[in-house]
Amino acid sequence: MASRAIKLTLYSSSTCSLCTTARENILRVQKKVNIHKPECPKEMADKYIFDVPVVHMNDQFLMQHYVPEETLLEAIKKFESTGKVERVGA
Template sequence: MFPTRALFAPGVRLTLFTRVGCSLCDTAKDNVLNVRKRRPFDYSEIDVMAPGNKIWKDVYEFDVPVLHVQTVEERQAGAVEEVSEPKKLFHRFTEQEVEKSIDEAQQQPI
């Protein structure tokens, strides 16, 4: 990757939907964090079984791990606005699939 490309590429946010005791989720998290060592992106995790996450439990309880990859753009100082629908990766995904999804998200027009 060229340095100038990184400077002008849109930001990317990855959200991993997971739950405690899920070995597939642990593998998915390792894959995402290994990619993060090589490429910068915002990252968060949501435990679908945690209190207060009923909306995500209803959607993903039996599908975790699920990874949302979204293009984001900073609109005002510190305020990030999502500008793309999430690309979703389910269950068993590799580091290469995560990187490919990031590349695709960055190529979407803003």
């Protein structure tokens, strides 16, 4: 079975403790998936300025505020088996 390409994007702030936790969890999961970090588009920065951390998977909203490692892994596994991004929370 071929693996599906996954791109996670984290919109964050350097002063947000939830963002730090989300980043750490993504970095731990990174060993299992390929994560790309593009420059933050202005429209996304404007949209999420007060709602970080926000995680997108393949340019679709996945979750925000709390990004538990296990929940992130479950979402990735679900995407790999179905090809669909399913929102978590929010």
